[in-house]
Ligand SMILES: Nc1ncnc2c1ncn2[C@@H]1O[C@H](COP(=O)(O)OP(=O)(O)OP(=O)(O)O)[C@@H](O)[C@H]1O
């Protein structure tokens with residue numbers, strides 16, 4: 001399969017510290033790819049390089065064949081790359097709807113005051129409503145982000161990331177802080193998006209990841225230690241001998 005998104009031989013160093021040693025990854029159109037690995041392995045740093053927060057010390061990042069290495073995060077975002085953060089990134093004093101409206105590309109281009117824009121153009125509100133429904137938040141558009149349950153906030157984050165109509169979505173530990181009900185709900189939501197765009201998920205919850213992913217890459221010591229389908233990774237000796245392979 002030709003790759004939508006490619007990272008070739010990435011290295012990331014901070015001073016003398018090499019956090020990513022040599023990372024090569026491929027994500028195909030419509031694929032759902034998982035990234036697992038122990039704490040401090042370099043997973044979030046990898047996302048930070050892929051989405052332009054850090055420029056790699058070596059290597060190349062390509063989107064649909066185009067070299068996007070070293071572009072600024074907003075430039076990469078504009079090309080159709082969205083991400084959610086390990087720590088949530090919502091406007092707490094905005095409603096769920098307005099959190100999504102602020103992320104709609106049409107509104108960003110116009111660049112005028114959000115509250116006026118919302119009042120002035122109900123088309124944005126309609127688009128937001130569709131996205132709220134898509135992430136399971138129908139009827140909650142008027143609720144302040146801070147008043148939503150934790151699981152709803154996680155879903156809203158995904159709605160915000162989807163507002164830009166991305167081709168690829170990076171999610172950094174989306175289940176963190178969720179109980180089993182919340183995790184099941186999130187799995188259903190991500191399952192419903194599967195195939196519509198490329199999704200890459202960093203996760204510690206192996207049951208969640210193994211049930212959703214087409215392919216999984218294991219990152220450790222700044223390298224890709226193993227890669228394959230969930231079944232291949234279940235059988236991988238290194239994964240079996242580590243804590244990562246224990247399905248919770
Ligand atoms: N800006 C930075 N400067 C120096 N070191 C950094 C920087 N960002 C990350 N690191 C280091 O890189 C290593 C990998 O961190 P990273 O956050 O990528 O790990 P992770 O795999 O996401 O871990 P976790 O599962 O705990 O989220 C850590 O030791 C961290 O301290």
Ligand SMILES: [Mg+2]
Nearest residue numbers: 043044045086
């Ligand atoms: Mg991390």
